[in-house]
Amino acid sequence: MNNALPIGATIGILGGGQLGRMLAVAAARLGLKVHIFEPSANPPAGDVAHRVTTASYEDHAALTAFGQSVDVITYEFENIPTSALDLLETLAPIHPGRQALATSQDRLIEKTFLQGLGLQTAPFADVPDMAALDVAIASIGAPAILKTRRMGYDGKGQSRIKTAQDAPRALADMAEAPAILEGFVNFTHEVSVIGARGQDGSVACYDPGENVHQDGILRTTKVPANLTASQRTDAVLIAARILNALDYVGVMGVELFVTPQGLIVNEIAPRVHNSGHWTQNGCTICQFEQHIRAVAGWPLGDGSRHADVIMENLIGNDMDRLGDYAKTDAAIHLYGKAEVKPGRKMGHVNRIFRA
Amino acid sequence: MNNALPIGATIGILGGGQLGRMLAVAAARLGLKVHIFEPSANPPAGDVAHRVTTASYEDHAALTAFGQSVDVITYEFENIPTSALDLLETLAPIHPGRQALATSQDRLIEKTFLQGLGLQTAPFADVPDMAALDVAIASIGAPAILKTRRMGYDGKGQSRIKTAQDAPRALADMAEAPAILEGFVNFTHEVSVIGARGQDGSVACYDPGENVHQDGILRTTKVPANLTASQRTDAVLIAARILNALDYVGVMGVELFVTPQGLIVNEIAPRVHNSGHWTQNGCTICQFEQHIRAVAGWPLGDGSRHADVIMENLIGNDMDRLGDYAKTDAAIHLYGKAEVKPGRKMGHVNRIFRA
Numbered sequence: 001m002n003n004a005l006p007i008g009a010t011i012g013i014l015g016g017g018q019l020g021r022m023l024a025v026a027a028a029r030l031g032l033k034v035h036i037f038e039p040s041a042n043p044p045a046g047d048v049a050h051r052v053t054t055a056s057y058e059d060h061a062a063l064t065a066f067g068q069s070v071d072v073i074t075y076e077f078e079n080i081p082t083s084a085l086d087l088l089e090t091l092a093p094i095h096p097g098r099q100a101l102a103t104s105q106d107r108l109i110e111k112t113f114l115q116g117l118g119l120q121t122a123p124f125a126d127v128p129d130m131a132a133l134d135v136a137i138a139s140i141g142a143p144a145i146l147k148t149r150r151m152g153y154d155g156k157g158q159s160r161i162k163t164a165q166d167a168p169r170a171l172a173d174m175a176e177a178p179a180i181l182e183g184f185v186n187f188t189h190e191v192s193v194i195g196a197r198g199q200d201g202s203v204a205c206y207d208p209g210e211n212v213h214q215d216g217i218l219r220t221t222k223v224p225a226n227l228t229a230s231q232r233t234d235a236v237l238i239a240a241r242i243l244n245a246l247d248y249v250g251v252m253g254v255e256l257f258v259t260p261q262g263l264i265v266n267e268i269a270p271r272v273h274n275s276g277h278w279t280q281n282g283c284t285i286c287q288f289e290q291h292i293r294a295v296a297g298w299p300l301g302d303g304s305r306h307a308d309v310i311m312e313n314l315i316g317n318d319m320d321r322l323g324d325y326a327k328t329d330a331a332i333h334l335y336g337k338a339e340v341k342p343g344r345k346m347g348h349v350n351r352i353f354r355a
Numbered sequence: 356m357n358n359a360l361p362i363g364a365t366i367g368i369l370g371g372g373q374l375g376r377m378l379a380v381a382a383a384r385l386g387l388k389v390h391i392f393e394p395s396a397n398p399p400a401g402d403v404a405h406r407v408t409t410a411s412y413e414d415h416a417a418l419t420a421f422g423q424s425v426d427v428i429t430y431e432f433e434n435i436p437t438s439a440l441d442l443l444e445t446l447a448p449i450h451p452g453r454q455a456l457a458t459s460q461d462r463l464i465e466k467t468f469l470q471g472l473g474l475q476t477a478p479f480a481d482v483p484d485m486a487a488l489d490v491a492i493a494s495i496g497a498p499a500i501l502k503t504r505r506m507g508y509d510g511k512g513q514s515r516i517k518t519a520q521d522a523p524r525a526l527a528d529m530a531e532a533p534a535i536l537e538g539f540v541n542f543t544h545e546v547s548v549i550g551a552r553g554q555d556g557s558v559a560c561y562d563p564g565e566n567v568h569q570d571g572i573l574r575t576t577k578v579p580a581n582l583t584a585s586q587r588t589d590a591v592l593i594a595a596r597i598l599n600a601l602d603y604v605g606v607m608g609v610e611l612f613v614t615p616q617g618l619i620v621n622e623i624a625p626r627v628h629n630s631g632h633w634t635q636n637g638c639t640i641c642q643f644e645q646h647i648r649a650v651a652g653w654p655l656g657d658g659s660r661h662a663d664v665i666m667e668n669l670i671g672n673d674m675d676r677l678g679d680y681a682k683t684d685a686a687i688h689l690y691g692k693a694e695v696k697p698g699r700k701m702g703h704v705n706r707i708f709r710a
Binding site: 004007008021024025028029030031032033034046047048049050281284285293298299301302304306307319322323326327329330331332333334335336338347352354 | 359362363376379380383384385386387388389401402403404405636639640648653654656657659661662674677678681682684685686687688689690691693702707709
């Protein structure tokens with residue numbers, strides 16, 4: 001394996017939540033050590049990591065020590081401060097790369113990039129000011145939704161525009177952050193493709209999953225998705241086109257709306273993705289190991305699906321049903337979070353169905 | 356789940372090798388923390404454990420602190436000093452229990468126990484002294500093998516007796532340790548059953564695997580094993596009988612010789628077992644999670660097999676072939692051991708075949 005990290009090498013992971021935790025387990029399976037960088041104390045990934053640094057992304061001394069201790073850097077979330085990335089990239093390779101991060105961190109850049117690849121997106125327009133918003137509403141129509149270009153956490157930074165009269169209030173909601181107007185897409189359902197690309201340029205995509213959200217949080221993913229054979233092929237080709245265009249290394253989640261006019265790209269996430277958790281029990285090599293293989297320079301593994309799966313997130317008080325799930329033949333995956341809170345992802349369950 | 360350990364509870368594991376490492380990952384998946392107790396520094400399990408204590412089994416202060424910090428205790432090897440167990444059992448429940456340990460630690464007690472259950476074993480006789488050895492050879496015949504009753508590591512404490520003339524030299528090899536004479540069994544192949552028993556008394560056994568050893572070390576395990584349907588049933592019933600008789604909690608490995616006269620029990624191991632590593636990729640719930648579920652008081656999980664598997668150990672320089680394996684659709688499991696040594700188990704590979 002040319003360029004592959006040797007056994008015992010260390011992967012640095014920015015973020016110590018459940019995605020970092022499951023990445024850490026996958027890395028251990030391949031004989032690699034993990035160093036987690038996370039501002040919060042006692043992160044879920046800490047239980048299964050070789051080493052944890054608890055420090056903020058503004059702590060450049062801590063970032064430097066972290067960067068010097070690892071052989072490659074990856075991350076579990078895309079909103080990493082640019083200053084931290086600027087420092088870290090001088091110390092170790094970062095995968096997926098800066099282009100993928102820059103693209104997915106900004107809705108305007110993301111949608112412009114996707115359209116440049118000939119892919120369909122929701123109609124959108126840049127909204128630097130009130131005049132631009134008026135033009136955008138005239139062009140895209142209402143209802144529409146005004147969003148900050150850079151993502152906020154927990155769905156903040158979004159404002160609905162039912163009619164043109166809502167425009168001033170919506171722009172005020174942005175608090176002067178650069179914004180983008182998006183038109184609504186009339187879709188029947190959402191699917192996602194979890195794709196991977198190795199350092200050798202090889203691409204492997206998992207079978208698309210069908211997602212159901214509730215209150216803005218992913219509730220279930222089901223494979224196979226409700227797609228025709230040609231839609232399934234389209235979905236995988238779209239993901240592969242994005243991966244190649246970004247010279248991507250690692251796993252990416254690509255969310256797609258299914259419409260009578262074809263598949264429309266909703267958004268891309270440059271990381272392992274909640275809608276790919278089914279791969280832990282439906283495939284030999286799960287998305288977490290696939291990501292580690294890619295960032296470590298290993299060949300990608302076998303991502304073929306050997307079962308139908310319904311993945312259900314355990315959110316907040318869903319944990320009350322844990323005892324019931326434990327009695328079934330489902331596979332349970334918990335994140336080791338001490339406190340149950342409403343809306344908090346505590347774990348997930350994969351129910352497996354074989355033909 | 357009555358009596359089940361709650362999320363966030365801590366499982367203490369005696370031994371930090373690869374079995375402890377894979378148990379720790381399974382515990383994390385169920386939201387449980389792991390505290391490893393291991394005399395050697397930097398044990399393989401340390402990379403994926405919440406906490407590690409590095410201390411000897413004679414260090415009663417360290418044992419006490421360990422025992423007080425955990426909710427239940429289990430182990431990855433059976434030769435735990437009795438004095439350590441005496442201390443630990445006053446601090447937390449130990450699963451599998453003392454009866455299973457006492458039985459498997461002593462070949463004479465083990466074989467007597469198995470025969471008491473109506474199971475077939477190799478012919479054997481207690482050899483407290485030279486007079487007893489002469490009687491035993493007259494009864495069992497030669498060739499035969501003299502073994503210390505309590506297991507030594509790495510195959511020590513065994514001496515072959517080709518003819519009666521070898522008896523004095525063989526007894527001298529025992530260095531005055533209590534011994535047992537075992538007759539040879541004429542078997543066609545070896546299989547093993549990985550069985551589990553929960554705290555509620557429920558039993559679940561994995562499909563038997565067929566084992567090939569080389570130089571006294573397990574080389575491969577293949578499922579399905581070469582067994583008739585009735586032999587397969589017998590194998591599972593034998594394991595279940597042993598589990599119930601010991602009021603066992605956890606996973607046990609039962610090694611069986613296949614002979615024209617039926618299945619002969621070779622030995623039992625009161626722990627997860629190398630010949631059960633195939634379950635990581637052949638079943639939804641692997642032997643490691645099954646063991647954690649049992650010792651944590653959870654219901655047992657689904658151990659049904661969804662693929663044919665050949666597990667191959669990576670021993671010593673087998674690691675040179677790692678790059679080749681990484682290019683195939685096999686699943687790789689490495690133990691994070693820094694140094695390759697001849698005869699050292701570095702990892703294993705599961706090759707999966709679907710009908």
